[in-house]
Amino acid sequence: MFDTVTVGKTQLANRLVMSPMTRSRAAAGGLVTDLTAEYYAQRAGAGLIITEGVQPSVIGQGSIGTPGLHSAEQVAAWRRVTDAVHAEGGKIFAQLWHSGRVAHSSLYPDGRLPVAPSAVASGGQMFSPEGMLDHPTPHALSTAEVAQTVADFAGAARNAVEAGFDGVEIHGANGYLVHQFLSDNCNRRTDVYADRTRFALEVTHAVAEAIGPERTGIHLSPGNPYNNIEEGDPLGLYTRLLKDLDPGLAFVHLLEIGDRELVLRLRESWPGTFMLNPHTPAFPPYAGMHASPEAAEDALNVADLVSLGVMWLANPDLVTRIRRGGPYNEPDPATYYGGDHRGYTDYPAMV
Ligand code: PHB
Numbered sequence: 001m002f003d004t005v006t007v008g009k010t011q012l013a014n015r016l017v018m019s020p021m022t023r024s025r026a027a028a029g030g031l032v033t034d035l036t037a038e039y040y041a042q043r044a045g046a047g048l049i050i051t052e053g054v055q056p057s058v059i060g061q062g063s064i065g066t067p068g069l070h071s072a073e074q075v076a077a078w079r080r081v082t083d084a085v086h087a088e089g090g091k092i093f094a095q096l097w098h099s100g101r102v103a104h105s106s107l108y109p110d111g112r113l114p115v116a117p118s119a120v121a122s123g124g125q126m127f128s129p130e131g132m133l134d135h136p137t138p139h140a141l142s143t144a145e146v147a148q149t150v151a152d153f154a155g156a157a158r159n160a161v162e163a164g165f166d167g168v169e170i171h172g173a174n175g176y177l178v179h180q181f182l183s184d185n186c187n188r189r190t191d192v193y194a195d196r197t198r199f200a201l202e203v204t205h206a207v208a209e210a211i212g213p214e215r216t217g218i219h220l221s222p223g224n225p226y227n228n229i230e231e232g233d234p235l236g237l238y239t240r241l242l243k244d245l246d247p248g249l250a251f252v253h254l255l256e257i258g259d260r261e262l263v264l265r266l267r268e269s270w271p272g273t274f275m276l277n278p279h280t281p282a283f284p285p286y287a288g289m290h291a292s293p294e295a296a297e298d299a300l301n302v303a304d305l306v307s308l309g310v311m312w313l314a315n316p317d318l319v320t321r322i323r324r325g326g327p328y329n330e331p332d333p334a335t336y337y338g339g340d341h342r343g344y345t346d347y348p349a350m351v
Contacts, residue, residue, distance in 0.1 A: 001297055001322065005047065005304060007273055008214025008250040010091055010166050012047035015300060016319060019253075019277050019307035020050045020095040020169065020219070022066060024337040025344065030055065030068030031077040037084040038345045042316035044090025047305070050169050050217075050253075051081075053097025053176075056156030057149070059115055061107045062099020062176065063126055065338055069094060069156040075163045082164030093167045093217060093250075094160040096153055096207070100177030101138040101186065102227050104128070113139040115149070117181045117199070118188040123228050127337075143191045146199065149177070154206040157216070167215030167250050170207060172200050174255070175227025182237060185230040197241045204245060213248040217275070221255035222262060235262060239269045247272040253307060260302075267302060276303035290331070293322045317349040324350070 002014050027033055040049055055061040055068045068074045078094070085092045103114035104126040116138035125132040141149060153170065160168045172178035180186035181199035193199055200218070208216040220241070222234040231237060242252065253275040256263050267274060278291045278299040290310040299306040312318050314331035321328055335343020 001300060001306070002319070007048065007217075007305070008167060008212070010048075010214075010250075012091055012305075013045075013089070014047040014319060015305045016047050016296065016322070017275060017305050017307035018043050018046040018049045018312040018318075019309040020052055020097075020171070021309050021313055022052050022063065022337065023344065024063065024065035025339070026065050026067035029071070030061070030066065030074055032067045032074075032081055033077070034080065035341055035345060036067075037081045040081050040092065041084035041088050041090070042345060042349070043312055043318075044085045044088035045317060045319040046090060046312065048166075049085060049090060049092040050219075050307070051092065051094050053095050053171055054156070054160075056096045056098055057152040058108055059103075059112070060098035060152065060177070062097075062103035062114070064107065064128060066097075069096070069159045069163065070152070075159050078160075078163035078165070086164065091166045093169050094163070094165045095169045095171050095219070096156050096160070097171040098149070098153070098177040100180045102126075102135060102176055103138075104133045105136060106133065113137075115139050115141050115145070116177070117141065117186055117193060120186055120188065122175070140189075143193070146193055150199075150202045150206045153203045154210040157207040157211045161211050161215070167217065168207060168211065169217040169219050169253060170200075170203055171219050172203075173219045173221035174224055175229040178203060179221070179224075179227075179229055182231070182241070183229045184232050185228070196237060197244060200241060201244055204249070208246060208249065213246050214250055217250040217253055218245070219253040219255070221257065222266060223257045223259060224255060235265055238266050242266060242269040245270075245272075249273075251275045251305065253277065254303075256299075264302060273305070274303045275305040275307055277307045277309070293326075296322075314347050316347055320350060
């Protein structure tokens with residue numbers, strides 16, 4: 001875990017990654033703040049930080065308080081974050097997160113419908129201060145609109161580099177737009193995107209072309225039903241996807257859904273750099289559990305890099321704590337999303 005490793009052309013101080021976590025504290029206009037910079041800079045001991053999900057376009061936003069990377073103002077705001085992390089010797093990738101159908105019209109200035117591969121509602125709801133709102137039946141993207149969406153990812157990737165990020169991770173997991181195209185139940189298309197891996201491949205290709213494959217990673221969650229995703233054959237689908245991705249990408253980041261055998265089988269189809277988020281804690285039926293440092297060390301038997309979420313959230317100095325064998329701060333779920341510095345920048349480091 002404490003060995004250096006090279007990701008693309010970036011040398012990381014260790015193999016322990018901070019995984020992306022929504023914190024819902026962006027200011028109006030999707031702007032990160034000085035508090036965001038402090039939060040990430042506190043965690044710069046990670047070999048690599050992957051930020052919370054960042055919308056690549058206005059319509060890519062799926063919940064309140066999430067930041068963007070589609071305007072000059074947002075780029076300037078993120079620059080303060082990347083500068084703060086780099087000043088502490090850390091490395092940081094932005095996660096590009098398009099929510100697709102897992103969204104609500106009230107998020108957009110023009111009140112339009114969220115978009116998706118097909119007009120199939122998620123059946124879920126979005127949190128809002130006024131109460132829970134049903135995700136509406138989304139607008140099915142036309143073929144031309146899909147091309148624009150791919151271009152939006154590439155544009156946001158260019159913005160990320162301009163903002164000082166070391167690279168980006170494409171969010172292809174957990175039931176959001178890229179995963180919707182991969183799934184059996186959300187993708188009912190009859191055009192070229194009926195080929196379930198095509199959108200993921202086009203987005204990855206466009207981002208890699210924009211900023212270089214060595215600065216482009218992708219996050220996948222084979223078999224994850226979160227956000228009402230159905231996948232009949234995760235092994236077949238993701239084997240095909242992994243074989244068609246450029247092995248020169250910075251990494252493939254896999255979320256394990258309690259099935260190490262599936263991870264091992266998929267690993268055989270990916271010759272490039274491999275990152276594992278061991279045995280997911282965040283989703284039912286695992287909600288409330290979180291992966292331990294022991295699980296992380298074990299993951300490094302099958303992966304080049306290991307990502308942890310909640311452990312990093314609650315322990316800004318996680319590398320030091322693991323080296324010393326703990327102790328670890330207890331995470332407080334009440335402050336995961338939204339609010340102020342409490343539960344964000346006030347978890348103490350060891351003295
Ligand atoms: C969340 O905000 O809870 C969330 C966001 C992105 C994910 C998973 C969960 O991939």
